[in-house]
Amino acid sequence: MHNGSDSSLLASLRSQNYMGRVREGQSSQRQARMTGFEEREKGEEARFKLDEELRFKARNRGNKLFGLWIAEQLGRTGDAAEEYARNVVMADFELPGDDDILKKVKVDLVANKVEMSDHLLQKHLAECRQMALEQIKAQ
Numbered sequence: 001m002h003n004g005s006d007s008s009l010l011a012s013l014r015s016q017n018y019m020g021r022v023r024e025g026q027s028s029q030r031q032a033r034m035t036g037f038e039e040r041e042k043g044e045e046a047r048f049k050l051d052e053e054l055r056f057k058a059r060n061r062g063n064k065l066f067g068l069w070i071a072e073q074l075g076r077t078g079d080a081a082e083e084y085a086r087n088v089v090m091a092d093f094e095l096p097g098d099d100d101i102l103k104k105v106k107v108d109l110v111a112n113k114v115e116m117s118d119h120l121l122q123k124h125l126a127e128c129r130q131m132a133l134e135q136i137k138a139q
Helices: 004-073 078-091 099-111 118-138
Strands: none
Touching: 004 078, 004 099, 004 118, 078 099, 099 118
């Protein structure tokens, strides 16, 4: 037999079940928003990582091109030019910035009695790096 207290209990349970589903729906929406945010964040991190890799490759390739150009100024060809270019690339890992690479080539140029201004070296290094970046983007 049903009495008034049973029906109020049933109504209360139904209300709680309904409210639970509403809360679950709100929680699902929050999770969807967080998942969307997390996906965007992961996408940004992946793009940043790719951009950093691109810059690293372009810098090293540009340094190699610069090294090959300096090797030519020093009269080196073939394997000797390639070896010199590798040494120029490695010189760039010694200190932050371009001072290490420029110091290395200036010492080599002076030792071989080749005169070249700092301005020309910096300009050519920048051009080599730009050329390398364009090459890598085209791949």
